[in-house]
Amino acid sequence: xxxxxxxxxxxxxxxxxxxxxxxxxxxxxxxxxxxxxxxxxxxxxxxxxxxxxxxxxxxxxxxxxxxxxxxxxxxxxxxxxxxxxxxxxxxxxxxxxxxxxxxxxxxxxxxxxxxxxxxxxxxxxxxxxxxxxxxxxxxxxxxxxxxxxxxxxxxxxxxxxxxxxxxxxxxxxxxxxxxxxxxxxxxxxxxxxxxxxxxxxxxxxxxxxxxxxxxxxxxxxxxxxxxxxxxxxxxxxxxxxxxxxxxxxxxxxxxxxxxxxxxxxxxxxxxxxxxxxxxxxxxxxxxxxxxxxxxxxxxxxxxxx
RNA sequence: GGUCGAGUAGCUCAGUCGGCAGAGCACACGCCUGAAAAGCGUGGGGUCACCGGAUCGACGCCGGUCUCGACCA
Numbered sequence: 001x002x003x004x005x006x007x008x009x010x011x012x013x014x015x016x017x018x019x020x021x022x023x024x025x026x027x028x029x030x031x032x033x034x035x036x037x038x039x040x041x042x043x044x045x046x047x048x049x050x051x052x053x054x055x056x057x058x059x060x061x062x063x064x065x066x067x068x069x070x071x072x073x074x075x076x077x078x079x080x081x082x083x084x085x086x087x088x089x090x091x092x093x094x095x096x097x098x099x100x101x102x103x104x105x106x107x108x109x110x111x112x113x114x115x116x117x118x119x120x121x122x123x124x125x126x127x128x129x130x131x132x133x134x135x136x137x138x139x140x141x142x143x144x145x146x147x148x149x150x151x152x153x154x155x156x157x158x159x160x161x162x163x164x165x166x167x168x169x170x171x172x173x174x175x176x177x178x179x180x181x182x183x184x185x186x187x188x189x190x191x192x193x194x195x196x197x198x199x200x201x202x203x204x205x206x207x208x209x210x211x212x213x214x215x216x217x218x219x220x221x222x223x224x225x226x227x228x229x230x231x232x233x234x235x236x237x238x239x240x241x242x243x244x245x246x247x248x249x250x251x252x253x254x255x256x257x258x259x260x261x262x263x264x265x266x267x268x269x270x271x272x273x274x275x276x277x278x279x280x281x282x283x284x285x286x287x288x289x290x291x292x293x294x295x296x297x298x299x300x301x302x303x304x305x
Numbered sequence: 306g307g308u309c310g311a312g313u314a315g316c317u318c319a320g321u322c323g324g325c326a327g328a329g330c331a332c333a334c335g336c337c338u339g340a341a342a343a344g345c346g347u348g349g350g351g352u353c354a355c356c357g358g359a360u361c362g363a364c365g366c367c368g369g370u371c372u373c374g375a376c377c378a
Contacts, residue, residue: 073341074339075338153346158343181337232343276336
């Protein structure tokens with residue numbers, strides 16, 4: 001019985017470097033990348049996707065799953081990750097998850113009963129948001145599923161619409177689908193988080209964004225813009241802002257500054273998501289992620305084997 | 306040197322007739338079940354450039370000083 005390792009942390013925390021360093025020492029390690037944007041093909045530089053060299057050395061799963069025209073979702077990710085994990089087990093290898101997207105990780109570590117989709121119901125609800133406002137939908141939800149309604153802000157149109165979509169579409173209250181993401185039962189995964197002082201991480205983010213620009217991110221976005229890009233893919237950090245630049249809405253410098261700010265805010269949001277999970281062991285880093293994390297992961301690796 | 310304009314939150318700026326100091330962004334904190342690199346909520350921040358004056362009361366009015374900008378010389 002083996003316990004998969006999970007290495008998680010905010011963007012630019014050095015997860016990939018640490019994972020590669022560990023995988024270099026253990027030939028039976030295969031990586032499962034848990035990242036909502038690296039699933040898109042042709043979005044490489046901006047998503048900091050592992051290099052082809054790294055991918056040739058160590059198997060990486062759950063990268064390049066779909067075209068950027070596709071609207072990808074958690075449910076699809078859960079299936080893909082499960083498939084990848086099964087394949088790894090069949091090869092008698094061991095999975096190591098590298099995770100930046102908290103919800104996607106939960107779909108693997110804490111299998112969720114994710115309700116389906118009812119596009120026609122959703123379309124009607126979204127139209128009603130425009131006419132009646134999200135609060136009106138929230139009042140309706142409160143009568144149909146008081147538990148779910150109590151857990152969300154009336155102004156949060158996206159969540160209210162989704163809860164109503166599921167409740168009306170499935171005939172079951174939204175809240176009846178599993179306990180939610182705020183419970184943390186024991187799971188057969190050993191999770192390790194990389195934690196940086198915020199100012200240092202902010203500097204790493206700024207440096208990395210500048211390196212992405214130098215590496216040709218603008219050209220990548222430009223060529224991406226030649227084709228259809230899904231709603232989900234087009235909101236990726238670095239892409240959204242450069243689409244605006246290419247549309248003439250701002251200067252390149254303004255777009256770059258915006259990318260840095262939004263990436264920093266994203267990193268904080270990742271921290272806030274992960275730090276609620278009491279099952280994560282934190283590794284504090286000030287300079288070198290590999291030097292700080294490798295010893296911890298090595299011992300965890302031995303114990304779990 | 307002269308004229309005019311500007312100086313208010315970390316940044317960009319509102320502030321009506323003199324009556325408890327505002328917004329957006331940033332930042333901090335929280336939430337999150339088929340968009341999650343998305344979405345939503347909460348709130349901490351001020352010597353209103355400085356000195357003086359009139360007034361019950363000044364960010365605002367009067368006098369002066371400083372800084373920045375434009376124009377004139």
